[in-house]
Amino acid sequence: MQTASALLSRRPHTPAPFVSLGDADITLTLGRVHELCGSARRTLALALAAQVGAPVIWITTPKSSETLNPDGMSALISPKDVLFVRADRESSLLWAMEEALRAGCAPVVIGDLGAAPAMTPVRRLHLAAETGCGMGQCRPLALLLTPDNGGAPGIETRWSLQPAHTADGDQWRLERLRARMAPPRTWLLEYRDSGLAPSHPPNSAAASAV
Template identity: 65%
Template sequence: MHSAAALLSRRPLRPAPLITLGDPEIALRLGRVHELCGQARHTLAFAIAAQTGGPVVWIAQNSTSEIICADTIAEQINPGHILFVAPEKRDMLLWAMEETLRDGHAPVVIADLTSPPAMVPIRRLHLAAEAGCGVGICRPLALLLTPGQGGAPGIETRWSLEPAHHTGRGHWALSRLRARMAPPRDWLMTRTYSGLVPSTP
């Protein structure tokens, strides 16, 4: 009679579904919470969202001064595929993100924050994203946009995107600042017809 451990060892390994940007090392696991920071974090968010085709739920406080230009993002994703949500208070923002993830009908849910949230709200977001994988039509990806170098605790990965136009027009410096299973790493990115991808030497 086979032991339970032996039987488990014979199951095929199924890699977790990912979104990547032209390099298997630039990978964001679906059903988890990731943090995007840096000056060009919005550009990175749209590049990631474009990989799914939408719909995308973008949540930002009603008082934010930044306005997203539809003509600019149309180069990456159809603005009609984005639902903008503008709660009055920050706690409502995280609640809206949690409920959207739990519903499991939006492939990408983005929260544009003025500062990183604490551990408990992020844990709740992870649980909501995991729940959404089982009840909805997709495996939702949660993206937290934070200023500076970020710093949210408990996230799956942290990425920073900064302009690098001194190396050529339309270039950005992408950094993987934190990941559970990978070390920090940097890439020079450029925009092509297929989206934001690593530049060729």
């Protein structure tokens, strides 16, 4: 048995890698499962995937009534970087997502769901992503896309993206609805050269007050 002194180390704690959208508070830890909801959740998924890198595995079911427009996708990520998979039902979608995460070969794995999954499938996805971090070539980011305000239990974070366009340009309202170590917060995002980013400087008072 190891002694207490053998278990302790003076080495500083190294934070887990994450993806960010231009603000230190808009971060999603890699190797974990996050939930995206709101009517513009697919736009948010594409923006995050563009930051993480290709290939992206996007899994849907025949019940999905919405398909991505390649021309619209190209503003954020090249359509050739996205592999679309059609599962026969949502239980198969979650299984396919789990297998893709466990392999650790795709930096981003997205499950486009018609309803929030239960706790057990989410736990299995977390375990699969953790396995993929050690077994594969990357630390996979798992994204669950759910309608309305989401509600999947056990996720690392939950984010909502809604259009907030004006006559002056395209904008989106991003809300952090749930996070283990951070309170709810809202940002206003816009297109920039690097993709979606806050319309005000990071951590500014204006951004916090949106």
